[in-house]
Amino acid sequence: MKVLVTGGAGYIGSHTILQLLEAGHHVTAVDNLSNSQMESLLRVQKLAGRSLAFHEADITDPAALDRVFAAAGAEAVIHFAGLKAVGESVSQPLRYYRNNVTGTLNLLEAMDAHDVRTLVFSSSATVYGSNPQMPLKEDSRLGATNPYGRTKQQIEEILTDVQASDGRWRLALLRYFNPVGAHPSGQIGEDPQGPPNNLFPYVTQVAVGRRDMLNVFGGDYPTSDGTGIRDYIHVMDLAAGHLAALDYLAAREGVHTWNLGSGSGHSVLEIIRAFEKAAQTAIPYSLAERRPGDAPVSLADPTAAFRDLGWKAAETLENMCADAWRWQQNNPNGYRVEAAAS
Numbered sequence: 001m002k003v004l005v006t007g008g009a010g011y012i013g014s015h016t017i018l019q020l021l022e023a024g025h026h027v028t029a030v031d032n033l034s035n036s037q038m039e040s041l042l043r044v045q046k047l048a049g050r051s052l053a054f055h056e057a058d059i060t061d062p063a064a065l066d067r068v069f070a071a072a073g074a075e076a077v078i079h080f081a082g083l084k085a086v087g088e089s090v091s092q093p094l095r096y097y098r099n100n101v102t103g104t105l106n107l108l109e110a111m112d113a114h115d116v117r118t119l120v121f122s123s124s125a126t127v128y129g130s131n132p133q134m135p136l137k138e139d140s141r142l143g144a145t146n147p148y149g150r151t152k153q154q155i156e157e158i159l160t161d162v163q164a165s166d167g168r169w170r171l172a173l174l175r176y177f178n179p180v181g182a183h184p185s186g187q188i189g190e191d192p193q194g195p196p197n198n199l200f201p202y203v204t205q206v207a208v209g210r211r212d213m214l215n216v217f218g219g220d221y222p223t224s225d226g227t228g229i230r231d232y233i234h235v236m237d238l239a240a241g242h243l244a245a246l247d248y249l250a251a252r253e254g255v256h257t258w259n260l261g262s263g264s265g266h267s268v269l270e271i272i273r274a275f276e277k278a279a280q281t282a283i284p285y286s287l288a289e290r291r292p293g294d295a296p297v298s299l300a301d302p303t304a305a306f307r308d309l310g311w312k313a314a315e316t317l318e319n320m321c322a323d324a325w326r327w328q329q330n331n332p333n334g335y336r337v338e339a340a341a342s
């Protein structure tokens with residue numbers, strides 16, 4: 001299949017493109033490189049032994065998207081492009097709505113104009129907001145609590161309206177829980193620009209000596225050890241979920257929503273311990289205040305994805321840590337080769 005991937009140079013996009021290429025699909029990637037480096041896709045092509053088409057373009061630019069679609073001959077789209085930092089979305093909501101929501105509207109208009117109506121969308125567990133019902137099911141109450149989450153929730157609603165207006169659309173809304181880890185080669189992985197907001201990249205940067213110490217946000221949650229519990233999912237499992245969703249859509253119209261998570265949770269302290277074991281190094285940490293907006297627990301009920309897609313998370317926490325560590329050790333400064341030399 002010819003697949004157009006927006007945000008393809010990013011963390012989840014690069015791992016998914018590698019699996020698409022390995023499965024024999026033809027890939028066109030679009031990215032404005034606002035939060036990624038072209039180097040990720042150069043490495044993906046080396047690992048796959050196959051090439052892809054790349055367009056440096058912004059999805060908020062309709063004319064650029066039109067040119068990309070004219071060149072790609074795409075049959076389906078996987079849509080990763082988006083800004084994803086919760087805190088930044090609170091201080092820059094207009095930028096987030098323009099990038100994520102307007103960008104998606106442009107994408108849908110370009111798809112319609114070019115007769116491409118199959119889309120897999122990167123949604124997030126953040127659409128469940130502070131819903132305390134655990135584990136979260138796809139029909140659990142939604143209520144995103146920050147602008148980033150609301151862009152995801154709004155896009156889900158827009159996609160649902162579009163499908164209701166024209167039954168030819170085939171749409172998959174994938175709600176990711178906590179993607180972590182890296183390709184086992186250690187060649188591609190997560191490369192946050194600036195101080196990481198998320199736990200795993202922060203821990204790996206402490207382990208490699210780029211940061212002194214981890215702040216554990218909250219030690220007084222009503223959990224077994226007082227720290228927050230999340231449903232971590234290996235990025236290779238997550239990538240496989242996209243291929244499974246594409247296969248499913250090949251045979252079915254409609255809007256289909258799936259949680260992509262493992263169904264089991266780990267506390268921050270458990271992650272620190274597992275990572276220390278994988279990396280054979282101590283992770284200095286200190287208990288800090290709760291981070292505003294954090295839920296005590298977030299856990300997926302992943303049974304719908306298994307029922308419909310035959311997909312389930314297979315990788316262990318041990319592998320998540322070992323693979324994240326291999327990536328970080330091989331690439332202490334991520335994809336920035338010049339920074340590593342200086």
Ligand code: NAD
Pocket residue numbers: 006007008009010011012013030031032033034035036057058059060079080081082083084099103122123124125176177178179
């Ligand atoms: P990422 O930042 O690594 O990848 C996103 C890519 O989109 C980047 O390469 C960026 O340059 C590109 N991009 C952003 N705006 C663009 C625009 N206007 N035009 C073209 N390209 C643009 O992030 P990721 O972790 O790979 O996340 C991919 C998607 O999954 C995002 O939509 C994100 O919101 C969603 N998601 C991520 C997580 C997570 O924890 N990583 C969790 C849930 C959902």
Ligand code: UDP
Pocket residue numbers: 178197198199200202214215216217218227228229230268291294298
């Ligand atoms: N966390 C932490 N220190 C950090 C980053 C995160 O203690 O520097 C905690 C956070 O409070 C949460 C868990 O780690 O309990 C996962 O946070 P992350 O930002 O990775 O994911 P999300 O909040 O989106 O679930």
